[in-house]
Amino acid sequence: MNFSGGIHPKENKITQHYRIGILQIPQFVYLHLSQHTGKPSIPIVKTGDYVLRGQKIAQPDGLVSASLHSPVSGKVVEIKEVLHPVLCKKFPAIVIESDGHNKTIDFSTKYKEYFRFSAEELVNRIKDLGIVGLGGAMFPSHVKLSPPRDKIIDYVIANGCECEPYLTCDDRVMQENSLELVEGLRIVMHILNALKGIIVVEDNKMQAYQKLKEKVSTIPNIEIKLVKTKYPQGAEKQLIKKVLNKEVPSGGLPMDVGVVLHNVATFVAIYNAIVKGIPLIERVLTISGDIDRKGNFLLPIGMMLKDIVKMLNIDVNNIKKIIFGGPMMGIAQESLETPIIKGTSGILFFSDYKIEQEYNQCIRCAKCVEVCPMKLMPNFLSLYIEYKKWDKVNIYSPFDCIECGCCSYVCVAKRPIVAQIKYAKSIIKK
Ligand code: SF4
Ligand code: SF4
Structure with missing residues (x-):
C-alpha cells in the first residue's frame, strides 16, 4: 500500500558504484558529547589521559543517552566547545590527538553466539x-x-x-x-x-x-x-x-x-x-556534489570537516554551500571547523547554490498539500506562521510534520515552508 504524497526529485546517485574507501587518520578528532537523541554523555576521561582506539571516553546520562568511544589511540588534549553540525552552535566535545599508531583495546567478546x-x-x-x-x-x-x-x-x-x-x-x-x-x-x-x-x-x-x-x-x-x-x-x-x-x-x-x-x-x-566487540567509532558516509574526489568513505567519528576537505583536495573557494546529510533534510554548515558525528550520512558540496532571499504570496495552488506525506496543510501552516497566529498554527498539527521538505520543493511561490514550520515548533515548545 502506497503512502500518500511524496515527490521524485532528481536522484543524483553519482557515487552509487564507488566502493567504500578510507582516508588517513586525522591528527585530531573532536567527539561531541551530544551525538544522539537525549541527554549528553558524561566524560570519564580528563585532559592528559592516554586512550586506546575503542576505549570508552564518556558514559550515558540516564536511559535516553549513549556511550562514546575513541576512534583513535592518543592523548586527550582538552574538553572544549566545538561547533555542532546539527545543533548549529558550540557544544562540549572531547578532543583527542592521535599518536598515529591506532592501538586498540581488546575487542574479543563472549557474545559471538x-x-x-x-x-x-x-x-x-x-x-x-x-x-x-x-x-x-x-x-x-x-x-x-x-x-x-x-x-x-x-x-x-x-x-x-x-x-x-x-x-x-x-x-x-x-x-x-x-x-x-x-x-x-x-x-x-x-x-x-x-x-x-x-x-x-x-x-x-x-x-x-x-x-x-x-x-x-x-x-x-x-x-x-x-x-x-x-x-x-x-x-x-x-x-x-x-x-x-x-x-x-x-x-x-x-x-x-x-x-x-x-x-x-x-x-x-x-x-x-x-x-x-567493536563499539561505534566510525561510519560510512557519502561525499559528493560539485567536487572531483567524490565517494563513499569509512571515516572516524569526530573527524573535522577541514581535514576531510584537505585530504580530498577540495577547493572550497568554488563552493557556495556545504550540507551534512542529504539536500532535502540535511543541514547547511557555516564553518569547516565542524566535526562529523554518528548521524552524519553525507557531506555535499555545491558550487551553484542560489539562496532565495524573497518569497511570494501563496497562490493557493495546493501543490504542497498534494505532496505532503503526513496529510498536513502546509499552505495554512505557512500563512499562519508568517502572521504569528500561533493558536491557528496549532490547529494544523505542526508537530506531525516530519520536515521532509516536499512542500518547499514544489512551492511555486518559493515559500520557505519547512524553515517556517521548524521555527514554529521551537516557538510553540517554548
Ligand atoms: S515538510 Fe512537513 S508540511 Fe512539508 S511536506 Fe513534509 S511533512 Fe508535510
Ligand atoms: S505550494 Fe506554495 S503557493 Fe501553492 S498552495 Fe502551497 S504554499 Fe501556496
Whole structure:
C-alpha cells in the first residue's frame, strides 16, 4: 500500500558504484558529547589521559543517552566547545590527538553466539558500545530494543530506502556488508522475539537488492522487499505504511503497531558490537556534489570537516554551500571547523547554490498539500506562521510534520515552508 504524497526529485546517485574507501587518520578528532537523541554523555576521561582506539571516553546520562568511544589511540588534549553540525552552535566535545599508531583495546567478546544470551544482556552490550541510529535521527538503539512489556513486536524492518538524493552510503553498506546486515537483523529479531524481518530496498539499488536476496535465500523468516523509488519513503511512518499497510498514530511510535525499524547501517553496527566487540567509532558516509574526489568513505567519528576537505583536495573557494546529510533534510554548515558525528550520512558540496532571499504570496495552488506525506496543510501552516497566529498554527498539527521538505520543493511561490514550520515548533515548545 502506497503512502500518500511524496515527490521524485532528481536522484543524483553519482557515487552509487564507488566502493567504500578510507582516508588517513586525522591528527585530531573532536567527539561531541551530544551525538544522539537525549541527554549528553558524561566524560570519564580528563585532559592528559592516554586512550586506546575503542576505549570508552564518556558514559550515558540516564536511559535516553549513549556511550562514546575513541576512534583513535592518543592523548586527550582538552574538553572544549566545538561547533555542532546539527545543533548549529558550540557544544562540549572531547578532543583527542592521535599518536598515529591506532592501538586498540581488546575487542574479543563472549557474545559471538548471541542466541545463547538473553535480550537484556545483549541490549546492555549494545548500550555499552554506544550504538545509535545511523539514518540521521541518532536515537539510542538500546531504547528502541527495550519496548514496554505490553508491546509485542512482530516485525523488524531494515530500512534500506536511502531516498535522499546524492546519498549512496547505505547502498554501498548493503552491497559490501550484506552478511553483517542480515546477521545484525537476526540479532535484533532474537532480542525482540520478532516473527519476521523485512529488508526494504528501493528499485534504484538493484545490485544491493540482488546481493541481499542471495544472502537470505535460505532464511525463511527474513524477506527482501523491493519498492518503487519515492521520496520520503525512508521516513519511518511512510515506510511502515508502504510495507505493512499499518498507520502509526499521530504522536505514536512504530512499536505501537508492533514494528521496530532501524536503518541498514545500524544493523551492521549492532553486528559489529555483538559479534566482533567493536563499539561505534566510525561510519560510512557519502561525499559528493560539485567536487572531483567524490565517494563513499569509512571515516572516524569526530573527524573535522577541514581535514576531510584537505585530504580530498577540495577547493572550497568554488563552493557556495556545504550540507551534512542529504539536500532535502540535511543541514547547511557555516564553518569547516565542524566535526562529523554518528548521524552524519553525507557531506555535499555545491558550487551553484542560489539562496532565495524573497518569497511570494501563496497562490493557493495546493501543490504542497498534494505532496505532503503526513496529510498536513502546509499552505495554512505557512500563512499562519508568517502572521504569528500561533493558536491557528496549532490547529494544523505542526508537530506531525516530519520536515521532509516536499512542500518547499514544489512551492511555486518559493515559500520557505519547512524553515517556517521548524521555527514554529521551537516557538510553540517554548
Ligand atoms: S508540511 Fe512537513 S511533512 Fe508535510 S511536506 Fe512539508 S515538510 Fe513534509
Ligand atoms: S505550494 Fe506554495 S503557493 Fe501553492 S498552495 Fe502551497 S504554499 Fe501556496
